[in-house]
Amino acid sequence: MSRPASRFISPSLQWGMIGLIAIALSLWQAGLFRQTVVNFNGFPLLWRFVAASVHPDLSYDLLATTLQASLVTLAYAVCGTFLSVTIGAIAGVFCSEVWWLEVLRAKRLRYFGFHSVRAILAFPRAIHELIWGLFFLNIWGLDPLVAVAAIAIPFGAITAKVFSEILDETPRQPLLALINSGVAPITAFFYTLLPQAFLNLLSYSFYRFECSIRSAAVLGIIGAGGLGYEILLSLQSLRYEQLWTFFYALLILNGGVDIASATLRNQLGCASRIDLNSHRPTKRNISNSRIFSLFPIAIAGVALSFWYIQPDLSKIGSPRSQQLLHQIVQTSLPPNFTGIAELIPLSVETVAMSVLAIAIAASGGLLLAFPAAQIFLLSGLLNRRGNANLFPLVLLVIARIVLLLCRAIPAPIWALVVLYVLFPGILPGAIGLGLHNLGILGRLFAEVIENLEQPPLKALSAGGTPNSLVFLYGVLPATMPRFLAYTLYRWEVCMRETVIVGLVGAGGLGRLLTEQLSSFDYQSLIVTLGAFLVLTFLVDWISGRVRRSLRAS
Amino acid sequence: MSSDPIISVDRVTLQFGQFTALTDISLHIVAGERVALVGSSGAGKSTLIRLLNGTLEPTRGEVQAFGQKLHQLKPKHHRQIQRQIGTIYQQLHLVDNLRVIHNVNAGHLGHWSFLKALISLIVPLDVATATQALAQVGIPEKLYDRTDRLSGGQQQRVAIARVLVQNPMVILADEPISSLDRELSREVMEILCNCQSSRTLIVSLHDVDVALRYCDRMIGLRRGRILFDAPSTAVSSEMIADLYRL
Numbered sequence: 001m002s003r004p005a006s007r008f009i010s011p012s013l014q015w016g017m018i019g020l021i022a023i024a025l026s027l028w029q030a031g032l033f034r035q036t037v038v039n040f041n042g043f044p045l046l047w048r049f050v051a052a053s054v055h056p057d058l059s060y061d062l063l064a065t066t067l068q069a070s071l072v073t074l075a076y077a078v079c080g081t082f083l084s085v086t087i088g089a090i091a092g093v094f095c096s097e098v099w100w101l102e103v104l105r106a107k108r109l110r111y112f113g114f115h116s117v118r119a120i121l122a123f124p125r126a127i128h129e130l131i132w133g134l135f136f137l138n139i140w141g142l143d144p145l146v147a148v149a150a151i152a153i154p155f156g157a158i159t160a161k162v163f164s165e166i167l168d169e170t171p172r173q174p175l176l177a178l179i180n181s182g183v184a185p186i187t188a189f190f191y192t193l194l195p196q197a198f199l200n201l202l203s204y205s206f207y208r209f210e211c212s213i214r215s216a217a218v219l220g221i222i223g224a225g226g227l228g229y230e231i232l233l234s235l236q237s238l239r240y241e242q243l244w245t246f247f248y249a250l251l252i253l254n255g256g257v258d259i260a261s262a263t264l265r266n267q268l269g270c271a272s273r274i275d276l277n278s279h280r281p282t283k284r285n286i287s288n289s290r291i292f293s294l295f296p297i298a299i300a301g302v303a304l305s306f307w308y309i310q311p312d313l314s315k316i317g318s319p320r321s322q323q324l325l326h327q328i329v330q331t332s333l334p335p336n337f338t339g340i341a342e343l344i345p346l347s348v349e350t351v352a353m354s355v356l357a358i359a360i361a362a363s364g365g366l367l368l369a370f371p372a373a374q375i376f377l378l379s380g381l382l383n384r385r386g387n388a389n390l391f392p393l394v395l396l397v398i399a400r401i402v403l404l405l406c407r408a409i410p411a412p413i414w415a416l417v418v419l420y421v422l423f424p425g426i427l428p429g430a431i432g433l434g435l436h437n438l439g440i441l442g443r444l445f446a447e448v449i450e451n452l453e454q455p456p457l458k459a460l461s462a463g464g465t466p467n468s469l470v471f472l473y474g475v476l477p478a479t480m481p482r483f484l485a486y487t488l489y490r491w492e493v494c495m496r497e498t499v500i501v502g503l504v505g506a507g508g509l510g511r512l513l514t515e516q517l518s519s520f521d522y523q524s525l526i527v528t529l530g531a532f533l534v535l536t537f538l539v540d541w542i543s544g545r546v547r548r549s550l551r552a553s
Numbered sequence: 554m555s556s557d558p559i560i561s562v563d564r565v566t567l568q569f570g571q572f573t574a575l576t577d578i579s580l581h582i583v584a585g586e587r588v589a590l591v592g593s594s595g596a597g598k599s600t601l602i603r604l605l606n607g608t609l610e611p612t613r614g615e616v617q618a619f620g621q622k623l624h625q626l627k628p629k630h631h632r633q634i635q636r637q638i639g640t641i642y643q644q645l646h647l648v649d650n651l652r653v654i655h656n657v658n659a660g661h662l663g664h665w666s667f668l669k670a671l672i673s674l675i676v677p678l679d680v681a682t683a684t685q686a687l688a689q690v691g692i693p694e695k696l697y698d699r700t701d702r703l704s705g706g707q708q709q710r711v712a713i714a715r716v717l718v719q720n721p722m723v724i725l726a727d728e729p730i731s732s733l734d735r736e737l738s739r740e741v742m743e744i745l746c747n748c749q750s751s752r753t754l755i756v757s758l759h760d761v762d763v764a765l766r767y768c769d770r771m772i773g774l775r776r777g778r779i780l781f782d783a784p785s786t787a788v789s790s791e792m793i794a795d796l797y798r799l
């Protein structure tokens with residue numbers, strides 16, 4: 001795969017330049033150098049919005065509403081996570097290579113079996129929760145079931161993919177050793193592979209829970225209730241004091257879940273999600289019995305959540321929904337290709353939006369991740385003199401709060417805020433997406449930094465190397481590959497999420513999709529969806545390629 | 554009857570891609586024999602052991618165990634044969650994050666039902682057998698420790714205990730004493746050799762003296778070929794020198 005050019009230019013440099021060109025082209029597409037984008041008339045409104053942050057509405061009534069909405073959002077997330085992890089666990093086994101190859105010993109069938117399961121799972125994964133939500137809304141009407149299913153299906157497919165990767169990356173020799181001593185493969189699978197992979201699976205499930213919380217908030221926007229819904233209502237009626245109360249509730253909810261998840265993962269000894277993608281063995285320091293004691297709590301939580309939101313499960317198979325589903329299928333055929341010419345500029349817009357969003361997210365995340373990860377720097381590494389300097393601590397708290405704020409607030413809400421001061425177009429959408437993902441990427445980056453192998457850094461530092469050089473030679477090279485890998489992963493997510501800012505009119509295929517969904521124009525919808533899927537797979541493919549070539553170098 | 558080979562390898566060549574790891578190997582082992590595999594690093598000892606337990610398939614030639622051609626059997630029969638062959642791997646292949654008792658109990662899995670295996674993962678079953686096996690290898694107190702917290706030599710003994718629990722007719726041991734001190738090596742070799750006189754033992758060893766002491770037959774491997782295959786008493790120091798010559 002080595003091209004002649006790569007002898008002079010390293011692949012990372014090459015891809016870096018391509019990335020910069022892509023960003024420049026996207027900015028051009030966003031109209032940055034061609035037309036006015038800033039709407040100065042909106043600044044007073046933005047100021048009112050910002051100013052309201054210091055005096056949120058704390059009246060009793062609103063606090064009661066907030067509490068209730070928070071509980072709804074939390075319950076959606078719990079139920080959604082539970083179902084997606086269940087789906088993911090079952091489907092994940094069936095689309096893992098090790099299952100087909102070693103357990104079923106289907107050498108020839110393997111290609112058919114596991115590739116077809118993987119291919120099937122790629123579709124629910126490529127479609128954003130919001131589209132699923134709007135779709136279920138059309139069948140089931142406003143019911144908590146919509147939110148739960150909209151989270152469970154795409155997240156289930158994502159979880160399945162990640163679970164299968166975890167299983168495939170788990171050392172296989174103990175499994176083979178047992179199989180080759182005559183143990184039934186399925187027994188051997190449960191006895192060796194699952195215990196080995198268990199902590200990683202659990203750790204990823206926690207991470208999924210963090211994602212579900214954010215997703216539950218977004219789904220509120222389409223009317224599913226909870227905090228997202230309340231936020232949208234207050235934003236539209238310009239009641240900023242209320243808005244900030246809800247923001248703070250979202251902040252507490254997200255922060256609480258993130259902290260709980262991080263603490264648990266730390267306790268389990270699988271501190272970061274990054275371990276999933278590296279082959280470095282993790283230090284585990286918990287006995288299995290303590291893990292098992294978590295299960296009753298989790299089950300009780302799930303039961304309580306289902307009880308709280310009361311999804312109408314009878315709707316799933318009810319004749320009415322079947323009839324509606326049937327209708328949808330019928331009315332969506334044959335596909336209507338008349339609008340296809342329009343799809344091309346919209347696709348370009350969509351990709352440009354995703355590129356801008358990830359550029360914003362990555363650069364912002366990078367800037368904030370280092371101050372946010374100072375727990376580790378404070379602990380005596382860069383701070384050799386050991387003087388009690390408060391400044392880094394203050395910086396740390398601020399950076400973490402900014403990151404939390406960014407990721408807690410759903411992208412479409414950010415986009416609506418940005419729309420005060422920018423004219424509609426893909427730029428506000430990109431900024432909204434960028435801000436939201438900045439919070440997520442920044443946190444992931446900070447985790448990477450905190451999980452750095454410290455001895456090499458200590459060695460550098462002990463040798464009298466100045467701090468700036470420790471950073472340049474020790475921290476950056478060790479973290480950059482993982483930062484890039486995360487950024488590329490996140491780009492794929494951004495691509496899917498262009499749909500949700502499309503909802504608030506940010507443009508691209510997402511806007512068209514949501515329009516067609518709400519006007520029941522299924523014949524055109526199916527074509528747009530097809531285009532979107534193609535685009536998603538394209539972005540996944542590019543990202544995968546870049547990641548592979550970066551890993552190889 | 555007893556002179557029928559329990560394991561026989563007939564003109565086997567085994568390749569990993571382009572690389573030929575074993576060339577034209579033939580050998581017959583009868584029940585109760587204690588065979589040492591010797592040879593320098595990379596000679597193909599581990600490969601031969603994985604060939605004998607059915608993990609690897611020969612590129613050419615044929616491997617028979619208990620009179621059956623290993624690679625033509627239906628999975629079910631293949632498993633039945635494999636249950637009678639216990640292997641101690643050089644890299645041990647224990648499930649690191651399980652407790653010792655589970656790894657020892659893995660020796661039972663060949664005849665435990667799926668359900669029993671699952672239950673045992675949560676509430677260990679058949680503790681008595683496991684304790685006894687661990688006592689035999691000298692670490693009964695480690696029963697409930699996590700396997701990855703054990704020292705290398707202790708883990709090696711867990712792997713041995715697992716095979717003792719499996720109680721197969723043939724034991725294949727790939728350098729089972731490589732990280733044990735002299736006294737422990739002696740004990741472990743004695744356990745492996747003395748449990749039952751009818752049990753066949755095939756053990757790869759780096760230490761020729763140990764091989765001479767405990768085994769009645771030695772097979773010298775060099776670059777994937779059999780250099781000699783003779784009773785231990787007939788192995789001369791020239792043959793050994795030849796074996797390790799660079």
Ligand SMILES: Nc1ncnc2c1ncn2[C@@H]1O[C@H](COP(=O)(O)OP(=O)(O)OP(=O)(O)O)[C@@H](O)[C@H]1O
Nearest residue numbers: 569572574592593594595596597598599600601643
């Ligand atoms: N899976 C494999 N793929 C490719 N080559 C392999 C594989 N397994 C073993 N080999 C090669 O086969 C040769 C024999 O390896 P083997 O592990 O059998 O040696 P050994 O005699 O056990 O050595 P040691 O005493 O160091 O354990 C080596 O050159 C090794 O590199």
Ligand SMILES: [Mg+2]
Nearest residue numbers: 598599643727
């Ligand atoms: Mg070996």
